[in-house]
Amino acid sequence: MDAPLRSDIRNIGIISHIDAGKTTVSERILYYTGETHKMGEVHEGEAVMDWMPQEQERGITITATSTTCRWGRFWINLIDTPGHIDFTIEVERSMRVLDGAVTILSAVEGVQPQTESVWRQADRYRVPRICFINKMDRIGADYRGVLAGMAARLRARPVLLQLPLGDETEFCGVIDLLDEVMLTFSDADLGKTVERQPIPPEYLEEVRLSREKLVEAAADFDDGILADFLAGVRVEGERLRSAVRKGTTACRLFPVLFGAALRNKGIQPLLDAVGHYLPSPLETLPVRGRAPGSGASETVLCDPEEPLMALAFKVLAEEGRKLTYLRIYAGTLHAGALLLNSSRGVTEKAARLFRMHAHKREQITEAVAGDIVAVAGLRDALTGDTLCDPAHPLVLEGLTIPEPVVSLAVEAKGVEDRERLPPALEKIQWEDPTFRVREDEETGQTILTGMGELHLEIITDRLAREYGIEVKSGAPRVVYRETLQHAVERREIFSQEIDGRLHKGEVLLQLTPLPRQAGLRLILPAEVGSLLPVELRAVLEESLCRACAAGTGSGYPLIDLELRVAEAPFEPEATTEMGLRAAAQRGTILAAQAAGILILEPFMALELVIPEEYAGRVLGSLQQKRGRVEGIESFADNEVIRALVPLSEMFGYMSDLRSATKGRGSYTMEFSRFDVAPEDVQRRFGAA
Ligand SMILES: Nc1nc2c(ncn2[C@@H]2O[C@H](COP(=O)(O)OP(=O)(O)OP(=O)(O)O)[C@@H](O)[C@H]2O)c(=O)[nH]1
Ligand SMILES: [Mg+2]
Numbered sequence: 001m002d003a004p005l006r007s008d009i010r011n012i013g014i015i016s017h018i019d020a021g022k023t024t025v026s027e028r029i030l031y032y033t034g035e036t037h038k039m040g041e042v043h044e045g046e047a048v049m050d051w052m053p054q055e056q057e058r059g060i061t062i063t064a065t066s067t068t069c070r071w072g073r074f075w076i077n078l079i080d081t082p083g084h085i086d087f088t089i090e091v092e093r094s095m096r097v098l099d100g101a102v103t104i105l106s107a108v109e110g111v112q113p114q115t116e117s118v119w120r121q122a123d124r125y126r127v128p129r130i131c132f133i134n135k136m137d138r139i140g141a142d143y144r145g146v147l148a149g150m151a152a153r154l155r156a157r158p159v160l161l162q163l164p165l166g167d168e169t170e171f172c173g174v175i176d177l178l179d180e181v182m183l184t185f186s187d188a189d190l191g192k193t194v195e196r197q198p199i200p201p202e203y204l205e206e207v208r209l210s211r212e213k214l215v216e217a218a219a220d221f222d223d224g225i226l227a228d229f230l231a232g233v234r235v236e237g238e239r240l241r242s243a244v245r246k247g248t249t250a251c252r253l254f255p256v257l258f259g260a261a262l263r264n265k266g267i268q269p270l271l272d273a274v275g276h277y278l279p280s281p282l283e284t285l286p287v288r289g290r291a292p293g294s295g296a297s298e299t300v301l302c303d304p305e306e307p308l309m310a311l312a313f314k315v316l317a318e319e320g321r322k323l324t325y326l327r328i329y330a331g332t333l334h335a336g337a338l339l340l341n342s343s344r345g346v347t348e349k350a351a352r353l354f355r356m357h358a359h360k361r362e363q364i365t366e367a368v369a370g371d372i373v374a375v376a377g378l379r380d381a382l383t384g385d386t387l388c389d390p391a392h393p394l395v396l397e398g399l400t401i402p403e404p405v406v407s408l409a410v411e412a413k414g415v416e417d418r419e420r421l422p423p424a425l426e427k428i429q430w431e432d433p434t435f436r437v438r439e440d441e442e443t444g445q446t447i448l449t450g451m452g453e454l455h456l457e458i459i460t461d462r463l464a465r466e467y468g469i470e471v472k473s474g475a476p477r478v479v480y481r482e483t484l485q486h487a488v489e490r491r492e493i494f495s496q497e498i499d500g501r502l503h504k505g506e507v508l509l510q511l512t513p514l515p516r517q518a519g520l521r522l523i524l525p526a527e528v529g530s531l532l533p534v535e536l537r538a539v540l541e542e543s544l545c546r547a548c549a550a551g552t553g554s555g556y557p558l559i560d561l562e563l564r565v566a567e568a569p570f571e572p573e574a575t576t577e578m579g580l581r582a583a584a585q586r587g588t589i590l591a592a593q594a595a596g597i598l599i600l601e602p603f604m605a606l607e608l609v610i611p612e613e614y615a616g617r618v619l620g621s622l623q624q625k626r627g628r629v630e631g632i633e634s635f636a637d638n639e640v641i642r643a644l645v646p647l648s649e650m651f652g653y654m655s656d657l658r659s660a661t662k663g664r665g666s667y668t669m670e671f672s673r674f675d676v677a678p679e680d681v682q683r684r685f686g687a688a
Contacts, residue, residue: 004075006370007280011077013094016104017112018083021134024261026080033069049080051359064090067358074275077372086455089434095125097313097327100278103131107141111149113607113668119154130255136171137260156254159217164258177211178237191264218243248277281370289394304368306330307392312381317427324378334366342393343385351377401433403671405602408456409445410471417469424467478648481674482551483560484513485596492587505579508567514560517673523564531570543581547588554685597687600674608641610665615639625649
């Protein structure tokens with residue numbers, strides 16, 4: 001069977017701010033690599049990578065779509081990610097399993113707020129990147145400004161591998177600085193034919209200067225090049241390529257290329273660059289796994305002969321069944337194999353294996369370490385789970401799941417739909433770890449929690465379209481947390497005879513408020529000296545966590561406190577699981593109420609990019625929204641404002657900003673922390 005060599009695999013993601021052109025670039029990649037025979041356009045709702053109806057209607061990407069394509073000897077597993085912050089989990093899961101990324105920047109807008117966020121996500125996973133400055137055909141394209149923004153705001157070191165040919169609407173191709181050749185893309189066949197010609201004389205001087213800078217950057221990674229550079233000897237393209245590759249894979253250098261995806265320009269050199277500069281799975285940092293029992297960690301080698309080790313990074317619910325995307329880190333996966341889900345301690349069968357082509361599947365029989373494939377037949381696996389050889393259990397590090405902070409109360413419109421709602425929501429939860437569901441005990445409503453208004457809107461739309469369930473929903477609200485006002489100590493004793501048996505439980509609890517962002521710190525009595533059996537200790541710990549998660553009455557979890565169990569006496573024959581559970585839960589709630597509850601609300605880190613002339617107006621409106629400005633910097637004609645704002649004030653901000661800046665401002669917002677809510681909110685919950 002036709003299968004890739006590990007050294008020829010490139011697992012890459014396409015990342016950027018919303019609308020920079022990721023899907024348009026991906027569609028060209030599919031077309032030029034022969035994956036598709038028609039170029040799908042985002043604005044016509046025809047992009048293959050944007051296959052969901054909600055994506056096609058809105059012209060935005062919502063879910064990360066993975067596809068495999070071939071370019072020369074390379075097998076590229078490509079994931080097109082969404083730019084909208086509500087779908088940030090899609091970038092997170094992709095960065096977790098990819099070996100490299102292409103960052104798309106708009107030549108007009110440059111480094112935008114969300115560019116910074118995805119750049120930080122890639123930094124966190126140490127993913128090497130190449131940058132593609134897109135939309136070079138647009139009026140106002142200014143690549144020098146983009147480079148300055150990269151250096152200043154991303155603190156990255158860009159290195160030009162090309163120069164653009166022609167400005168704005170005249171943009172027609174690029175000059176390759178390594179091989180010193182001009183590349184143009186034929187309009188006659190949708191850019192398929194790349195013509196190579198000598199550099200026009202008027203560009204020679206600029207090429208000389210830019211190539212010198214490239215050689216200087218390459219010299220930092222190759223002493224031979226440094227010597228030649230100092231001696232004024234010409235350095236051939238091939239040597240530059242390998243030095244730039246070293247710098248790129250070490251995340252110290254970020255090669256920059258140009259194009260206009262919509263005009264079919266610049267894509268083939270980008271594909272070459274993916275092969276040349278981004279690492280194969282053999283070259284990435286070794287992955288480590290942890291043994292489930294002992295916690296001992298060991299290195300996982302990207303070798304088909306090793307025991308199987310894979311990470312589930314995405315789950316799709318298709319007609320009630322799961323399709324699970326796996327990144328294989330070690331070993332060979334055969335269709336029909338029994339795997340251990342070491343994160344959950346269950347065995348599962350990988351019944352069928354597929355190579356994915358956007359939404360279409362190609363069935364395969366095996367896949368090796370380094371590859372990305374999809375599996376049908378896994379029942380329990382969810383995003384972040386490890387699947388491995390049952391004889392060699394290890395758990396890989398999972399994903400960082402961002403905090404969902406917006407909630408929406410919904411009710412099924414039709415009576416018969418009420419019962420169908422929970423299973424439908426469960427399936428959507430399989431797919432999306434940033435989507436939560438709970439019942440409000442008082443109102444009987446179902447509360448959906450997600451990343452933002454758009455996220456929840458898409459979910460209700462999917463309920464109607466995919467599951468035929470129409471829901472009535474209220475206005476979106478923020479979610480809250482509870483914390484304590486004072487320290488408190490409480491002894492709780494439970495003692496009751498139930499069905500002729502005495503159930504006792506006793507705890508002495510000490511609750512102390514902690515600073516913001518401290519979370520929950522649980523301290524049980526020292527194991528030495530405590531008579532409490534191990535099983536009951538576990539019961540105690542679980543009950544306390546549960547009590548905190550339920551909160552004291554607001555329905556929101558209790559956080560930022562230390563909960564110390566100073567005493568948990570054990571009376572053989574009398575202390576039971578039920579007794580201890582009752583004492584722990586009741587004790588925690590009553591103690592917290594005695595300590596005085598304080599309601600916390602979500603605050604977001606807001607980053608705005610707006611033209612200077614609108615700064616005054618935008619700052620004024622932030623102040624009204626209880627925002628705290630934390631920094632203002634100027635880049636070119638733009639002001640970049642960073643502020644901390646309560647999320648409750650930010651609903652509908654997109655249209656506010658649009659009208660305040662005549663559509664020229666943009667922003668991104670991500671959860672920062674829970675902090676004290678104002679008086680009216682405290683009163684609403686009967687707190688403070
Ligand atoms: N002029 C011009 N427009 C472009 C270019 N590339 C993309 N566009 C347009 O920009 C818009 C956004 O493109 P997309 O490819 O959907 O952007 P995206 O980055 O995938 O957006 P999200 O997935 O929603 O984050 C579409 O209307 C494209 O047609 C380009 O090179 N030049
Ligand atoms: Mg897109």
